Amino acid sequence: MTSVFNNEFEIAWCPGCGNYGILKALKKALEISGKKPSEITVVSGIGQAGKTPHYLNTNGFNGLHGRALPLASGIKISNPEQLVIIHGGDGDGYGEGGNHFIHSIRRNLDMNYFVHNNQIYGLTKGQASPTSAIGTKSGIQPGGTIMEPINPLKLAMSLDCGFIARGFSGEPDHLAELMSEAFAYKGFAYIDILQPCVVFNKVNTFSWYKERIYKLEESFDYTNPDKAWDKINEWDKKIPLGIIFKKEKPEYFEKASLVNPPGVKNSDPKIYWEELLEIYK
Amino acid sequence: MFYYISKTVINTLRIQKEVITIIKNILISGAAGQGIDTVAGILEEGLFKAGFHVFSNKDYMSRVRGGNNFIQIRFASEEVYSHSNNFDYIIPLDTLAYNENKNLLDETSFIMDLSLKTEDHENILAEDFKMMAKESGNEKAITSSIIGYLWKRYGLDFEILEEIINNTFSEKLATINISACKKGFESTLVENQIQSKGTSKDYIFINGNQAIAFGALMAGCKFYSAYPMTPSTSVMNELALYSEKYPIIVEQAEDEIAAINMAIGASFAGVRSMTGSSGGGFSLMVEGLGLAGISETPLVIVDSQRPGPATGFATRTAQGDLSFILTASQGEFPRVILAPKDPEDCFKLSFKAFDISEKYQVPVFIMTDQYLSDARKTIEAFEQDDFSNKSYYAELNNVPGYNYERYKLTESGISPRIYPGQYSNQIILQDSYEHDEKGHDTESSFYGKEMMEKRMKKLNNFEEDIMEPEIIGIPYSEIMVVSWGSTYGSLKESIKKLNDEDINIFALHFNYIWPLPQKHLEKFCGRVKKVITVEHNYTGQLAKLIKQETGISVTDKITRYDGRQMSPEEIYTRLKEVL
Numbered sequence: 087m088t089s090v091f092n093n094e095f096e097i098a099w100c101p102g103c104g105n106y107g108i109l110k111a112l113k114k115a116l117e118i119s120g121k122k123p124s125e126i127t128v129v130s131g132i133g134q135a136g137k138t139p140h141y142l143n144t145n146g147f148n149g150l151h152g153r154a155l156p157l158a159s160g161i162k163i164s165n166p167e168q169l170v171i172i173h174g175g176d177g178d179g180y181g182e183g184g185n186h187f188i189h190s191i192r193r194n195l196d197m198n199y200f201v202h203n204n205q206i207y208g209l210t211k212g213q214a215s216p217t218s219a220i221g222t223k224s225g226i227q228p229g230g231t232i233m234e235p236i237n238p239l240k241l242a243m244s245l246d247c248g249f250i251a252r253g254f255s256g257e258p259d260h261l262a263e264l265m266s267e268a269f270a271y272k273g274f275a276y277i278d279i280l281q282p283c284v285v286f287n288k289v290n291t292f293s294w295y296k297e298r299i300y301k302l303e304e305s306f307d308y309t310n311p312d313k314a315w316d317k318i319n320e321w322d323k324k325i326p327l328g329i330i331f332k333k334e335k336p337e338y339f340e341k342a343s344l345v346n347p348p349g350v351k352n353s354d355p356k357i358y359w360e361e362l363l364e365i366y367k
Numbered sequence: 368m369f370y371y372i373s374k375t376v377i378n379t380l381r382i383q384k385e386v387i388t389i390i391k392n393i394l395i396s397g398a399a400g401q402g403i404d405t406v407a408g409i410l411e412e413g414l415f416k417a418g419f420h421v422f423s424n425k426d427y428m429s430r431v432r433g434g435n436n437f438i439q440i441r442f443a444s445e446e447v448y449s450h451s452n453n454f455d456y457i458i459p460l461d462t463l464a465y466n467e468n469k470n471l472l473d474e475t476s477f478i479m480d481l482s483l484k485t486e487d488h489e490n491i492l493a494e495d496f497k498m499m500a501k502e503s504g505n506e507k508a509i510t511s512s513i514i515g516y517l518w519k520r521y522g523l524d525f526e527i528l529e530e531i532i533n534n535t536f537s538e539k540l541a542t543i544n545i546s547a548c549k550k551g552f553e554s555t556l557v558e559n560q561i562q563s564k565g566t567s568k569d570y571i572f573i574n575g576n577q578a579i580a581f582g583a584l585m586a587g588c589k590f591y592s593a594y595p596m597t598p599s600t601s602v603m604n605e606l607a608l609y610s611e612k613y614p615i616i617v618e619q620a621e622d623e624i625a626a627i628n629m630a631i632g633a634s635f636a637g638v639r640s641m642t643g644s645s646g647g648g649f650s651l652m653v654e655g656l657g658l659a660g661i662s663e664t665p666l667v668i669v670d671s672q673r674p675g676p677a678t679g680f681a682t683r684t685a686q687g688d689l690s691f692i693l694t695a696s697q698g699e700f701p702r703v704i705l706a707p708k709d710p711e712d713c714f715k716l717s718f719k720a721f722d723i724s725e726k727y728q729v730p731v732f733i734m735t736d737q738y739l740s741d742a743r744k745t746i747e748a749f750e751q752d753d754f755s756n757k758s759y760y761a762e763l764n765n766v767p768g769y770n771y772e773r774y775k776l777t778e779s780g781i782s783p784r785i786y787p788g789q790y791s792n793q794i795i796l797q798d799s800y801e802h803d804e805k806g807h808d809t810e811s812s813f814y815g816k817e818m819m820e821k822r823m824k825k826l827n828n829f830e831e832d833i834m835e836p837e838i839i840g841i842p843y844s845e846i847m848v849v850s851w852g853s854t855y856g857s858l859k860e861s862i863k864k865l866n867d868e869d870i871n872i873f874a875l876h877f878n879y880i881w882p883l884p885q886k887h888l889e890k891f892c893g894r895v896k897k898v899i900t901v902e903h904n905y906t907g908q909l910a911k912l913i914k915q916e917t918g919i920s921v922t923d924k925i926t927r928y929d930g931r932q933m934s935p936e937e938i939y940t941r942l943k944e945v946l
Contacts, residue, residue, distance in 0.1 A: 124793060140807050150628065159625075160635075161633065163616055163629075168788060347616070350786055353614065367572075
């Protein structure tokens with residue numbers, strides 16, 4: 087597909103990686119958004135998902151492991167015209183940067199947080215991640231991990247995140263729809279994207295997901311928290327995809343109600359010089 | 368007895384008054400929560416409004432109630448550079464405060480003992496003040512009675528005090544406090560009429576952290592993110608105050624890691640940004656510092672030092688972070704370190720830090736400490752014309768769409784920089800990985816070498832911005848002192864005193880620390896026989912840096928690392944010991 091969002095940089099993901107589906111979905115959603123590349127900033131941390139900004143013709147900042155959310159928050163606060171999209175992974179976002187996930191939900195900036203959740207550390211070669219099932223074996227968990235997995239949707243729900251969705255890399259069109267909904271949502275929109283890791287995750291494979299995933303019906307009432315909790319608790323046998331919870335909430339700038347919001351436009355702050363001196367006189 | 372002062376001392380003081388600038392010095396000491404901030408605030412504000420040069424500093428414990436805190440207020444008709452431990456009045460507000468400060472009392476001290484009961488003093492005056500406050504409607508207004516008393520002793524205009532008290536308290540409390548103050552004022556006679564030069568109009572009265580905040584706002588800083596940590600928090604408080612009216616956003620981050628990453632994001636997005644903390648918080652920021660370094664994102668970082676490591680002394684002062692900040696982060700990248708010497712310099716260097724950071728696309732540190740952060744000083748109001756803001760965003764001509772290169776290799780190493788959305792047909796990509804000119808990650812040997820060299824040469828032309836250390840005293844003397852940052856005031860007074868005694872000595876005082884200015888060092892070091900460092904750390908960190916960069920060895924180290932700032936008297940005495 088020709089797209090203004092394509093670039094020629096060589097993709098370093100493994101053949102068959104779920105990330106290709108996610109990238110495809112993202113480009114589709116960006117096309118639908120009608121935004122120009124200059125109006126979009128894609129931010130990431132480190133991990134396979136962290137490479138995403140390199141494969142897109144948009145503004146981008148590939149930052150530190152786990153720190154994409156605060157990096158993106160500074161960008162959105164200072165240049166609110168930008169459509170800000172954060173791509174992270176389960177190790178990056180739920181492990182190293184878990185604290186930022188909590189507080190980004192509380193801050194509620196109008197940003198989009200898409201987590202490539204493959205339940206394994208890919209880039210460091212196959213260690214258990216915060217979403218790995220108990221018993222997941224790896225080089226450093228030879229007897230299998232004894233840590234209980236995080237259900238990140240539960241975490242988001244407990245923090246009253248205003249937009250919670252789950253997508254699947256094997257369903258890029260559906261995922262693109264979710265991304266478009268996320269872009270349209272005013273506030274912190276979060277999508278946990280399930281994705282097979284073809285090299286290291288031998289349990290949660292493409293066929294494992296295919297057997298379990300189903301799309302929520304259009305009639306599903308995602309404004310009802312009780313129903314959302316029910317869906318969030320589904321996992322072992324059936325895994326729902328779609329918007330699971332959504333509610334209107336005042337976003338950051340509505341809450342902050344700044345008299346004199348800064349922004350990137352240059353204004354000479356020296357016009358306030360004398361006024362400021364008066365404070366100290 | 369409620370005070371102790373000998374007649375001979377009074378006479379000596381009177382004689383001295385005619386020949387030298389008289390500097391008055393008051394110490395107010397009490398428990399946290401007892402209101403010493405309010406008393407001191409009214410007094411120092413009043414003295415400033417009365418036209419004096421005022422210098423005040425705080426010493427406080429890491430607790431919200433109880434303990435012993437004190438504030439020193441020094442004032443004169445001429446500029447006052449530092450605190451001092453010679454007091455005219457010591458006002459202990461409780462027994463603990465009295466006992467804590469006993470060692471500071473000498474024959475020149477005038478002790479007003481308000482403690483409930485001490486071995487040496489009955490509290491006739493304290494009882495009187497208490498009565499005045501009680502009659503005015505609230506025993507707690509006792510401190511206002513004391514202020515009134517002092518005000519009269521100095522022969523100052525009561526109306527100034529009245530106005531400040533009115534502005535400090537709610538209407539009801541103001542009435543009580545003014546009444547208590549008036550009773551104190553009327554209870555005594557003028558003992559020591561002092562004259563100011565009426566300077567308050569063109570002067571401001573500001574502490575180090577306020578001045579950093581002020582400088583930042585005027586430099587166009589539009590974003591400050593931090594996590595509260597004493598003694599840096601007041602930078603955030605001040606900027607938050609500004610954000611109610613002026614174009615700046617202050618974000619309290621969930622931790623210092625988030626704080627620095629947010630500030631980097633803001634800078635990338637197109638605004639000038641700053642973060643700040645004390646050493647412990649900065650320790651968490653170190654990885655983010657590296658990100659600013661490799662991604663070449665302009666960033667200003669305030670480190671208000673306190674003794675460490677770990678939690679250390681939470682509310683005390685130190686200059687122990689220099690060696691750490693010089694090399695913080697893995698790998699190598701250029702950085703600039705500035706260390707203001709007083710509140711005026713805090714403003715100037717804060718303003719300058721943003722310019723340097725954006726010009727060279729490097730992180731810039733403002734290293735202050737608890738003493739300077741909290742020290743409030745009368746200074747001349749900054750003149751707008753002395754400061755100009757320059758934008759360094761590039762104007763792109765003839766760059767085909769989507770061909771902009773964030774890390775273009777240039778002769779100076781500095782690449783044209785734009786922000787997202789500046790050009791509708793360009794994008795900007797930044798990277799924490801080693802990268803190519805477009806900002807894409809790379810593992811090539813070519814870019815590994817080129818990008819390192821590009822970054823490291825960015826400060827090759829820093830000479831055009833560098834400031835050589837200030838020379839204090841008689842240059843070309845055989846004894847040279849080197850010092851940096853907040854020790855300036857005390858050092859300046861002590862050098863002057865030594866020079867007045869015909870001792871030939873001078874100091875080079877550094878406020879630009881890194882890259883290390885070397886011209887003055889080279890110029891003077893050939894003639895000196897002794898090089899003495901004065902620093903608030905154990906190892907002599909500036910001394911080590913000077914040795915490393917110039918080979919000049921420090922012969923004597925005067926250091927203090929107990930969290931307390933050296934007074935002019937202490938530096939004077941200790942310099943004499945090593946001369």
